[in-house]
Amino acid sequence: MELLRFFTAGNVDDGKSTLIGRLLYDSKSISTDILETLTKQSKSTGVDANIDLALLTDGLRAEREQGITIDVAYKYFTTDKRKFIIADTPGHVQYTRNMFTGASNTDLAIVLVDARHGITEQTRRHSIISNIVGIPHVLVCINKMDLVNYDEEVYNKIKEDYTHFAESLNLKKVSFIPTSALTGDNVVKHSDNLPWYQGPSLFEFLETVEIEQDFKTQESRFQVQYVIRPQTEQLHDYRGYAGSILSGSFKKGDKIAVHPVDLTTTIEKIEKFGQEVEEAHAGEPVIIHVSDNIDISRGTTFVPVNDSLQTEKTFEAIVCWMDNKSFQPGQKLLLQQNSFRSKAVIKEIDNKINIYNFRSEPSDGSLHLNDFCKVTIKTAETLSFDEYTNNRKTGSFILINENTNNTVAAGVIA
Amino acid sequence: MDYLDQLEAEAIYILREVAGQFERPALLFSGGKDSICLVHLALKAFRPGKFPFPLVHVDTGHNFPEAIEYRDNLAKELEEKLIVRYVADTIKEKNLQDGKGKFPSRNGLQTYTLLDVINEFEFDACIGGARRDEEKARAKERIFSVRDEFGQWDPKKQRPELWNIYNGKIDQGENVRVFPISNWTELDVWNYIKRENIQLPSIYFTHERECIKTEHGQWMNVNEFVQLEPTDKIEKVKVRYRTVGDMTCTAAVESEAHTVDDIIAELKDTKISERGATRMDDRVSEAAMEDRKKGGYF
Numbered sequence: 001m002e003l004l005r006f007f008t009a010g011n012v013d014d015g016k017s018t019l020i021g022r023l024l025y026d027s028k029s030i031s032t033d034i035l036e037t038l039t040k041q042s043k044s045t046g047v048d049a050n051i052d053l054a055l056l057t058d059g060l061r062a063e064r065e066q067g068i069t070i071d072v073a074y075k076y077f078t079t080d081k082r083k084f085i086i087a088d089t090p091g092h093v094q095y096t097r098n099m100f101t102g103a104s105n106t107d108l109a110i111v112l113v114d115a116r117h118g119i120t121e122q123t124r125r126h127s128i129i130s131n132i133v134g135i136p137h138v139l140v141c142i143n144k145m146d147l148v149n150y151d152e153e154v155y156n157k158i159k160e161d162y163t164h165f166a167e168s169l170n171l172k173k174v175s176f177i178p179t180s181a182l183t184g185d186n187v188v189k190h191s192d193n194l195p196w197y198q199g200p201s202l203f204e205f206l207e208t209v210e211i212e213q214d215f216k217t218q219e220s221r222f223q224v225q226y227v228i229r230p231q232t233e234q235l236h237d238y239r240g241y242a243g244s245i246l247s248g249s250f251k252k253g254d255k256i257a258v259h260p261v262d263l264t265t266t267i268e269k270i271e272k273f274g275q276e277v278e279e280a281h282a283g284e285p286v287i288i289h290v291s292d293n294i295d296i297s298r299g300t301t302f303v304p305v306n307d308s309l310q311t312e313k314t315f316e317a318i319v320c321w322m323d324n325k326s327f328q329p330g331q332k333l334l335l336q337q338n339s340f341r342s343k344a345v346i347k348e349i350d351n352k353i354n355i356y357n358f359r360s361e362p363s364d365g366s367l368h369l370n371d372f373c374k375v376t377i378k379t380a381e382t383l384s385f386d387e388y389t390n391n392r393k394t395g396s397f398i399l400i401n402e403n404t405n406n407t408v409a410a411g412v413i414a
Numbered sequence: 415m416d417y418l419d420q421l422e423a424e425a426i427y428i429l430r431e432v433a434g435q436f437e438r439p440a441l442l443f444s445g446g447k448d449s450i451c452l453v454h455l456a457l458k459a460f461r462p463g464k465f466p467f468p469l470v471h472v473d474t475g476h477n478f479p480e481a482i483e484y485r486d487n488l489a490k491e492l493e494e495k496l497i498v499r500y501v502a503d504t505i506k507e508k509n510l511q512d513g514k515g516k517f518p519s520r521n522g523l524q525t526y527t528l529l530d531v532i533n534e535f536e537f538d539a540c541i542g543g544a545r546r547d548e549e550k551a552r553a554k555e556r557i558f559s560v561r562d563e564f565g566q567w568d569p570k571k572q573r574p575e576l577w578n579i580y581n582g583k584i585d586q587g588e589n590v591r592v593f594p595i596s597n598w599t600e601l602d603v604w605n606y607i608k609r610e611n612i613q614l615p616s617i618y619f620t621h622e623r624e625c626i627k628t629e630h631g632q633w634m635n636v637n638e639f640v641q642l643e644p645t646d647k648i649e650k651v652k653v654r655y656r657t658v659g660d661m662t663c664t665a666a667v668e669s670e671a672h673t674v675d676d677i678i679a680e681l682k683d684t685k686i687s688e689r690g691a692t693r694m695d696d697r698v699s700e701a702a703m704e705d706r707k708k709g710g711y712f
């Protein structure tokens with residue numbers, strides 16, 4: 001069985017939470033006791049005579065009181081074919097960072113559009129963020145079809161508009177489905193109200209959409225998380241490098257380059273759960289042994305020799321600023337890429353990205369909450385990386401404020 | 415990769431991040447299926463090395479004897495360090511009011527003992543087996559969840575958590591709660607137990623037990639802590655436990671499931687959530703879990 005991670009985006013009130021609620025409800029993934037509480041709550045907030053399915057994901061008191069999604073909620077459901085992990089992300093512009101967070105490790109974005117309003121500024125913003133996060137596939141759900149008499153014309157117009165807009169981005173794949181989250185049309189079951197629509201329901205789409213397996217085919221990357229040295233009598237000289245294969249694959253006997261020390265050695269042995277294996281692939285947690293005694297510690301990267309991996313102390317990236325406090329020039333930061341950490345500074349803010357049209361604008365030198373900017377970063381240690389569009393694992397990082405320890409920015413190397 | 419392999423790989427990755435980022439981590443071990451899975455995952459993450467953390471159990475005194483026995487055997491068999499601290503001692507030391515009423519719960523009291531043991535050993539990270547599918551406040555919590563000096567969770571101040579990059583940087587006195595199986599559901603846990611052939615305490619499987627029925631129709635087992643009322647009818651029922659919490663606040667479910675396969679079949683059929691079926695403590699209010707977490711709970 002496969003695992004698909006997706007997130008929902010869209011304007012406030014476009015029906016994201018309702019859609020997820022509907023998906024869980026109609027696929028019978030909600031337990032009766034939870035439904036009971038929902039029915040009670042729906043009455044107490046007096047929103048609707050029916051159950052308010054949005055209450056399923058709005059799990060914090062403040063969210064229920066204000067009737068909005070503030071933070072990412074994770075929901076799970078399983079069908080015979082797949083397990084799904086859903087990140088329900090907030091639509092408000094002031095929670096852009098939470099949306100970026102929810103989107104970061106998913107394979108698919110579902111962007112909701114209210115059929116009455118068509119593509120809005122928010123639709124553009126969410127699509128552009130999906131584009132920056134490198135989501136391989138965007139599904140546009142044209143929702144609230146019940147409020148436009150299930151009119152095919154309305155659907156086609158929005159589809160056309162979005163397709164036109166998407167051409168300015170480099171979204172790899174875009175699909176469209178007309179739905180009504182409230183009435184359930186085309187969410188799980190096909191609907192008689194939409195006889196002109198021949199495609200799959202949302203549920204069928206999710207069960208069959210191809211999951212991008214980029215990491216399998218990419219260049220081979222491994223990073224050390226932890227050094228295992230039992231130092232017991234029998235295992236006196238045991239020294240294994242524990243970590244996960246980030247992308248590609250490694251074999252016993254492979255000649256590898258070790259960064260940032262920039263030395264070469266050979267893979268002597270790969271262990272997985274106590275067994276020796278010949279080869280390990282993207283995603284697998286392993287312990288690697290090498291034949292030379294060189295300086296390897298947490299954060300060290302292994303790649304095949306003569307590889308295209310970049311190793312620099314200065315590089316350019318797009319960052320999304322996530323802290324309430326704006327960036328201060330000279331601010332002391334730590335950069336973390338997987339398990340690698342180094343002191344870092346933002347040397348220059350090159351330009352600002354308008355997240356409504358994806359154009360670069362001159363920067364005024366500031367970096368505020370939810371801003372996207374192209375910046376130049378300088379690290380104290382050499383960073384081993386790929387461009388994000390080539391590798392999501394080695395091209396992404398976070399910035400931590402050394403003082404407050406908060407995660408203040410997320411970045412993709414461009 | 416199969417979905418269970420992916421969930422396993424994610425959990426192992428997180429465990430190794432804990433080992434790499436913290437000085438004095440601990441694994442909170444309850445004797446329940448989720449923490450038993452955590453131990454199994456830790457074996458996969460660190461063997462042939464030792465665990466880079468001790469197992470820590472907050473013993474409420476209301477635990478099922480089968481769970482305690484399992485705990486002690488496991489620690490011995492694995493030759494890993496086990497630290498046990500008792501809620502009864504905390505009650506004495508701090509002169510606290512023990513649980514009262516028909517089902518005298520120590521569920522709230524264990525937070526004191528937990529915070530004390532964290533202070534005693536200066537743990538900077540505590541690994542727990544909580545899952546996001548259990549409860550809607552949990553669905554909002556990060557995998558690395560920073561707690562202040564008082565163990566408090568502030569849902570409004572959560573750090574953004576991106577990709578699989580975990581920021582465990584904290585100040586002296588703070589600690590991080592880490593939830594490696596956040597993305598697993600109850601069914602995932604059972605499918606994993608089956609695949610890995612993990613042994614569990616016997617109370618997860620069907621057995622005959624003397625129980626009384628509560629006003630909500632739940633089966634509570636009769637034991638030395640429960641204050642029976644004259645109207646209570648003691649019945650022998652075939653039950654099993656879906657979660658192994660305290661005897662005083664965990665209900666049994668009627669079941670004939672002898673094997674893990676039986677349990678999986680049963681769960682696929684059931685219409686009631688794990689907490690709904692078994693917990694008496696979350697019914698109190700809509701935000702019960704959110705509030706307890708804000709107070710330092712797991």
Ligand SMILES: Nc1nc2c(ncn2[C@@H]2O[C@H](COP(=O)(O)OP(=O)(O)O)[C@@H](O)[C@H]2O)c(=O)[nH]1
Pocket residue numbers: 010011012013014015016017018019054068069091143144145146147179180181182183
């Ligand atoms: N008529 C109609 N109303 C909908 C539909 N989907 C959602 N709604 C309503 O729109 C409002 C906002 O929905 P919600 O799911 O909270 O939106 P979110 O902010 O995107 O999560 C609620 O009152 C829903 O009942 C739909 O397809 N048709």
Ligand SMILES: [Mg+2]
Pocket residue numbers: 016017018054068069
């Ligand atoms: Mg919502």
